Amino acid sequence: xxxxxxxxxxxxxRHQLENAGLRLSDLQPGQKARILEIGGSEMFRIRxxxxxxxxxxxxxxxxLAPLRDPMELIVKGYHLSLRRMDAEKIAIETVAADE
Amino acid sequence: xxxxxxIAVAGNPNCGKTTIFNSLTGTHQHVxxxxxxxxxRKEGRYVxxxxxxxxxxxxxxxSLSTYSVEELVARDxxxxxxxxxxxxxxxxxxxxxxLFLTTQLIEIGRPMVIxxxxxxxxxxxxxxxxxxxxGVLLGAPVVPVVGxxxxxxxxxxxxxxxxxxQVSEKARHINIVYHRDIEAQIERISHVLEQGAITLPNARxxxxxxxxxxxHIWEYLVDFTEKESLKIVTAEAIDQIEKIFNDTSRxxxxxxxxxxxxxxxxxxVKTTLAEPVDYSRKIDKFxxxxxxxxxxxxxxxxxxxxxxxxxxxxxxxxxxxAVSWMINLLHTILPESMVASLIVDGMISGVGAIAVFLPNIxxxxxxxxxxxxxxxxxxxxxxxxxxxxxxxxxxKAFIPLVMGFGCNVPAIMGTRIxxxxxxxxxxxxxxxxxxxxxRLPVYIxxxxxxxxxxxxxxxxxxxxxxxxxxxxxxxxxxxxxxRGMSKPFVLELPPxxxxxxSSLLWHTWERGQVFIRKMGTVILVGSIIVWAFGYFPREVTxxxxxxxxxxxxxxxxxxxxxxxxxxxxxxxxxxxxQYYSVLVPFESSKHFKELVGQRDSLLxxxxxxxxxxxxxxxxxxxxxxxxxxxxxxxxxxxxxIVAPLGFTWREGVALITGFVAKEIVVSTYGVLxxxxxxxxxxxxxxxxxxxxxxxxxxxxxxxxxxxxxxxPCLATMAAIRRETGSWGWTTFSVVYSLLLAWLLAFGIYRIxxxxxxxx
Numbered sequence: 061x062x063x064x065x066x067x068x069x070x071x072x073x074r075h076q077l078e079n080a081g082l083r084l085s086d087l088q089p090g091q092k093a094r095i096l097e098i099g100g101s102e103m104f105r106i107r108x109x110x111x112x113x114x115x116x117x118x119x120x121x122x123x124l125a126p127l128r129d130p131m132e133l134i135v136k137g138y139h140l141s142l143r144r145m146d147a148e149k150i151a152i153e154t155v156a157a158d159e
Numbered sequence: 160x161x162x163x164x165x166i167a168v169a170g171n172p173n174c175g176k177t178t179i180f181n182s183l184t185g186t187h188q189h190v191x192x193x194x195x196x197x198x199x200r201k202e203g204r205y206v207x208x209x210x211x212x213x214x215x216x217x218x219x220x221x222s223l224s225t226y227s228v229e230e231l232v233a234r235d236x237x238x239x240x241x242x243x244x245x246x247x248x249x250x251x252x253x254x255x256x257x258l259f260l261t262t263q264l265i266e267i268g269r270p271m272v273i274x275x276x277x278x279x280x281x282x283x284x285x286x287x288x289x290x291x292x293x294g295v296l297l298g299a300p301v302v303p304v305v306g307x308x309x310x311x312x313x314x315x316x317x318x319x320x321x322x323x324x325q326v327s328e329k330a331r332h333i334n335i336v337y338h339r340d341i342e343a344q345i346e347r348i349s350h351v352l353e354q355g356a357i358t359l360p361n362a363r364x365x366x367x368x369x370x371x372x373x374x375h376i377w378e379y380l381v382d383f384t385e386k387e388s389l390k391i392v393t394a395e396a397i398d399q400i401e402k403i404f405n406d407t408s409r410x411x412x413x414x415x416x417x418x419x420x421x422x423x424x425x426x427x428v429k430t431t432l433a434e435p436v437d438y439s440r441k442i443d444k445f446x447x448x449x450x451x452x453x454x455x456x457x458x459x460x461x462x463x464x465x466x467x468x469x470x471x472x473x474x475x476x477x478x479x480x481a482v483s484w485m486i487n488l489l490h491t492i493l494p495e496s497m498v499a500s501l502i503v504d505g506m507i508s509g510v511g512a513i514a515v516f517l518p519n520i521x522x523x524x525x526x527x528x529x530x531x532x533x534x535x536x537x538x539x540x541x542x543x544x545x546x547x548x549x550x551x552x553x554x555k556a557f558i559p560l561v562m563g564f565g566c567n568v569p570a571i572m573g574t575r576i577x578x579x580x581x582x583x584x585x586x587x588x589x590x591x592x593x594x595x596x597x598r599l600p601v602y603i604x605x606x607x608x609x610x611x612x613x614x615x616x617x618x619x620x621x622x623x624x625x626x627x628x629x630x631x632x633x634x635x636x637x638x639x640x641x642r643g644m645s646k647p648f649v650l651e652l653p654p655x656x657x658x659x660x661s662s663l664l665w666h667t668w669e670r671g672q673v674f675i676r677k678m679g680t681v682i683l684v685g686s687i688i689v690w691a692f693g694y695f696p697r698e699v700t701x702x703x704x705x706x707x708x709x710x711x712x713x714x715x716x717x718x719x720x721x722x723x724x725x726x727x728x729x730x731x732x733x734x735x736x737q738y739y740s741v742l743v744p745f746e747s748s749k750h751f752k753e754l755v756g757q758r759d760s761l762l763x764x765x766x767x768x769x770x771x772x773x774x775x776x777x778x779x780x781x782x783x784x785x786x787x788x789x790x791x792x793x794x795x796x797x798x799x800i801v802a803p804l805g806f807t808w809r810e811g812v813a814l815i816t817g818f819v820a821k822e823i824v825v826s827t828y829g830v831l832x833x834x835x836x837x838x839x840x841x842x843x844x845x846x847x848x849x850x851x852x853x854x855x856x857x858x859x860x861x862x863x864x865x866x867x868x869x870x871p872c873l874a875t876m877a878a879i880r881r882e883t884g885s886w887g888w889t890t891f892s893v894v895y896s897l898l899l900a901w902l903l904a905f906g907i908y909r910i911x912x913x914x915x916x917x918x
Contacts, residue, residue, distance in 0.1 A: 102407060104647045109413045110222040111649050112256035122440070126452035127545040130554075130648060132443075137284065138253050139439065139652035141541050143548065146647050 079151035085131070085144045086152075087121035093152035094118050100149035108150075112136050118155060163211045164323055167237060169264060170248035171257050172219035173534075173653040175276040177201075178306035179248050180216040181662065183316070199575075199669075200232075207316045210323070215242065221256070223263040224373065228580050231375065237267055238379060244319055245271045251281035251288060251303070252654070254428060258420040259413075261297060262335050268361045271299040272318050278303045278311075280654065285432025293427040298333035307659060334363065337415045340403050344370060344396035351392050355385035369393045370400065371409045439534070439654040447538055456542050459535070460561060467523045468565045468596065474518035482511030500694060501687065509686020512820050513874045520569040521671045523562060527573060528666035532658035536576065540650060550630060551637030553577055553648065556586045560629065563593030564622075567871060571878040572670065585633060585641050587882050588892050591871035592629040594622050597821040601866050604825050608846035609856040617860070621867050628868060628899065640891075685873045689819050692790040699787040705780040709773055716769045720762060727758040790815060804865065804904040805858035805912075814865065820872050857917040861904035869900035 077099040087093055095117050098105050113119070113135050122132040122139065130143040168183075170176040181188075184203025201216035217236060218229035237245065247264050249257040264271060275290060294301040300318045304311030336342065348366035368376040370393070380386065400408040445451055486503055493499035530536040536555065544554030555576050562570035571590050574583045599618070606617040731754060738745045745751055785791050786808075794812035801811050809828070817824035828849070854862070870893050871879065880889045911917055 100647075102409065104649075105407075105410060106222075106224060106413065107647055107649050109410065109417070110224070110259060111651065112259070113649075114414065114417055123447065123449070125447065125541050125545065126449055126456075127542070129545045129548075130541065130650075132447070132541065132652060136253070136255050137435070137437075138256070138654075139443075141537075141544075141648070141650040141652055143544070143648045146649070 077149065077151050082152050082154065083148050084119070084121075084133075084142070084150035084152050085147035087131075087154075089121055089123045091154060092118055092120045092156070093154050095150060096153055097151040098149065099151070100146065104146065104149065111140060112138075113140065119152075163213050164244065165240070165242040166212050166214045166244045166246055166319065167217050167240075167242035167269075168214060168246045168248060169217045169233060169237075169260065170219060170276075171221055171250060171260060173651060174219070174248050174250040174253075174257060175306040176219055176248040177216065178659075178662065179246070179274055179276060179304065179312075179315075180214060181665065182306060182309050182312045184214050201669075205316070207320055210320065212319070215240075220260065222260055223267075224371070227578065229578070234375075237264075237269065242269060244322055245269045246274055246315070246319070247271055247299070248274045248276050248306075250277050251275045252277050252284050252286065254286075254288070254424050255417075255420055258297075258423065259416060262416040262419055265298060265333060266335055266361070266364045266367060268332055268364060270322050272315065272322055273297060273299050273301045274311075274315055275301050275303045276306050279305050279307075284435040285430055287429040287431060289427040289429075293423060296423045296426065298331045307656075335416060335419050337412065341370070341400060341408075341411065341415065344400055347396055348389070348392055351385060351389050352383075355383045355389070367412065370397060371412055372397065372407075439652075442655050443538070443652075446535070447541060452542055456539060459530075459539075460558075463523075463526050463530075464561065464565060466526065467519055467562070467569070471518040471522050475515045478511075478515045478517065482507065482514065486511070497694070497697070501690065504694070505687050505690030506683060509690065509819065510683055512686075513682045516566055516568055516874065517671075517675070519566055520572065521667055523569040523573060524670045525663060525667040527558075527576060528663045528670075529658055531576065532656065532663060532666070534653045534655040537650060537652045541652060544648060544650075548648070550633040551641075552585060552633065553579070553582050554650075556582055559586050559590060560593055563590045563595060565596055567591050567593065567595050567875040568878045571875065571882055574882055575670070581641050584883050584888060585636055587879055588636060588888070588895070589629040589633045591875055591879075591892070591896060592625045592632065592868060594625040594867055595821070597872065598866060600822045601817075601824050602863060604828075604846075605849070605859050605863055608849050609854075609859040617863070621863055624864060625867050632895075632899070682873060682877055685877070686819070689816070689873075692793065692815075693785070693788055695789055696787075699784050701780065702783055703779070705776050705783075708776050712769060712772050712776070716765065719765050723758060723761050723765065727754060730754055785812070800901075803908070804861050804901065805855070805908045806862065806865075807853060810854075810862060814869065817866065818870055818873060820874070821866065824866060855917065857911040858908060860911070860917070861907040864907060865900045865904040867900075868896055868903060870897050 077097055079097050081096075082093070084093065084095075095113065095115050098108060098113075098115060108114075113133075117135060120134040122134055124131050125141075130141050131147060133140045133142060168176055168180050180201065180203065184205050188201055188203035199218075203214045203216075205212055205214065215236065217233040220227070220230045220233050223230055223234045223237075236242070245264055247261050249261060261273065273294070275288065275293075278288075281288065288303070290301040290303055300322065302311055302315045302318050304315055337345065345363060345366045348369055349362045352362040352365055365376060365379070369389075380389075383389065397408045400411055404411040406414075446455055448455075486507055489499070489503045489507070493503065527536075530539065536558075539558060540554030542554070543557040547554050547556050550556075556574075558576065559570045559573040562573055567590050570593070571587050574586045574590070577583045577586060598621075602618045602621055603614070606614040610617050731751065734750050734754065735745050738748065738750070740748070786794075790812055791808070793815060794808040797811045797815070798806075798808040801807075801814070806814075813824045813827040816827040849859075870876070876889060876893065879892050880886065883889065
């Protein structure tokens with residue numbers, strides 16, 4: 061009965077970030093940034109892609125939750141929430157707020 | 160009339176898929192589960208131009224990969240059941256992301272109609288969509304609809320009809336064209352696929368899935384003859400792509416899909432407003448505000464709790480009275496027999512005891528529907544995620560846990576709001592430790608008896624112990640039996656919407672009726688078993704002559720009444736002789752009235768004493784009988800198991816009956832101690848009996864902890880069975896909570912005794 065969950069933990073390839081610069085988790089509310097690279101597990105990367113967060117996209121940091129985690133982003137005009145520990149796996153460059 | 164056509168409705172979560180489904184089928188629907196998994200399966204029907212269409216509502220998904228049960232279910236249905244037509248519901252106000260799923264549906268290659276939903280919201284956002292061109296680009300007719308108002312549904316039906324009768328020129332199969340380096344590899348794999356016998360309709364789709372390293376695709380290839388060479392070629396192809404793109408092949412393919420989507424939207428969508436109005440963003444300035452967010456959330460939670468349990472208490476009382484009335488009525492009209500007892504004491508009382516939860520459950524489901532449809536549910540998850548994350552859970556799991564303080568049954572059914580099965584199981588397993596309201600009477604009685612001055616503190620400590628047990632068990636489970644499948648938290652915060660009342664009612668009914676149907680069966684069987692344990696063996700030899708004792712009391716009563724009357728007559732005679740007034744006759748005098756008063760109060764007192772004595776004989780008889788029924792014997796059998804905790808067979812029996820519903824522990828105690836089943840904290844008899852029965856304050860603490868933690872009640876167990884869909888998990892939950900309860904009670908008793916604490 062437990063097997064169903066365990067077979068999913070087989071080695072998932074993890075992507076190490078090559079970019080050393082800013083992370084999505086560094087953004088302050090109101091700031092905008094362009095996604096440069098997405099790290100983490102394949103599952104995480106695919107999940108973000110399915111939800112519309114792609115390399116090259118510009119996202120806006122809306123706010124942090126009242127308990128300071130997770131964070132709310134605006135991507136392609138809709139609102140998406142990510143944990144900060146996951147946002148740390150995303151490399152970004154800031155862009156001007158009016159872009 | 161031709162055969163029934165099957166339509167599958169696919170789309171993202173929050174795209175209004177269910178509304179479209181409801182508009183199409185009306186009330187002709189049936190809710191069940193997909194086989195083997197607890198994902199709701201909705202099926203409905205409608206007739207258009209004399210053609211019957213069977214409509215299946217697939218689970219809402221962002222993609223057709225196989226990371227979640229929902230995605231797997233949706234894909235399996237399309238591949239294996241081969242629906243005649245797919246309706247892809249697309250949120251027009253969020254086209255780019257929604258069309259990602261569309262690209263995957265296009266690749267599978269079934270005839271498709273696209274329902275472009277939420278056109279009103281798209282217009283508010285200032286989006287102009289050229290549906291004609293979009294339809295040509297996607298190879299499927301695009302119908303603009305507004306699900307909430309039903310606008311465009313007739314046109315949707317017409318388009319489906321045209322696609323089905325193959326008169327629509329727009330329904331044609333197109334290919335999503337990838338980068339030429341990927342195309343080359345698709346070509347290569349397709350070539351291998353064509354060599355072996357393949358039963359799948361679309362080799363290109365299989366090839367793409369193979370390149371995406373989709374393991375489940377092999378399940379469709381069981382009969383494929385060239386498996387070995389296919390595996391080798393696939394591995395090579397993936398390797399090549401990953402070298403060229405310096406990325407995983409899966410990622411490269413997804414990027415290409417988005418490329419296709421972007422191409423389509425750039426051509427068909429025009430933005431007329433520079434800065435579109437985002438109402439949800441404005442609302443969230445308050446609802447998820449840094450400082451206000453939590454208090455507002457707490458307030459909503461409080462309202463939810465109060466409405467569910469306080470407002471629900473009224474209909475609960477009505478059902479309770481109706482059931483009692485029915486039981487009494489049947490007891491009077493049915494002749495006493497085994498069948499009558501089975502029906503009345505077994506089935507009706509048992510099911511009636513659970514039926515009282517119906518109002519709670521329906522109210523809770525209504526509120527959950529309201530939270531979900533309005534969009535606030537996602538915000539609740541957003542606000543609470545930090546807390547729940549520390550337990551390895553999703554933010555939304557907070558709601559069923561809090562509801563557990565009221566009743567675990569609706570709370571466990573509420574775990575359906577969670578998307579991942581692992582989260583649902585974990586939340587379900589720890590839910591019974593949230594001390595439900597049925598356990599409160601036990602606390603009040605026992606804590607009141609042993610800690611009269613600190614009862615409140617003891618009861619509060621029970622609640623805290625429950626929460627701690629839930630947290631620690633949650634951590635334990637997520638590190639052991641439920642390891643691994645925790646998904647990254649990527650949650651959409653959908654736009655707020657005004658919920659439609661009819662759809663709220665519909666959702667409530669959909670979920671509530673499952674409780675009525677399925678739980679009815681489990682609970683009925685359980686009630687009959689428990690009844691049988693209390694009913695058999697039918698003949699018991701009483702250890703004392705209770706009838707004789709009652710008879711003796713009756714004789715004593717008559718004698719006593721007689722002597723009171725005699726004493727009264729004698730006194731009257733004596734007083735009368737000393738009486739000298741001629742104005743007032745003796746029978747109206749003060750003295751005479753005093754004498755009558757004395758006699759009446761004596762008679763009354765005697766009567767009361769008699770009734771009490773008869774009642775206690777009755778209770779003693781009941782206790783005697785119970786100890787000889789199977790249930791009493793079972794209590795004696797398990798006595799060695801509970802003896803290390805300082806419990807006697809009485810606690811054993813009380814705990815066993817508490818399995819039906821935990822508050823029954825109190826009334827069983829009453830019966831066993833011969834003070835009657837109608838027990839509350841004011842009943843001094845039970846308190847004295849508890850103390851005389853050998854229970855010490857220390858043992859009472861152990862007993863309370865046991866009651867808090869042990870086996871969830873029958874209804875909860877049925878809910879666990881229902882929501883996990885597995886007897887394995889149900890057994891696990893029962894065994895785990897029993898073990899935990901025993902170990903803690905044992906620890907308290909042993910350590911306490913050793914420290915000579917509270918003895």
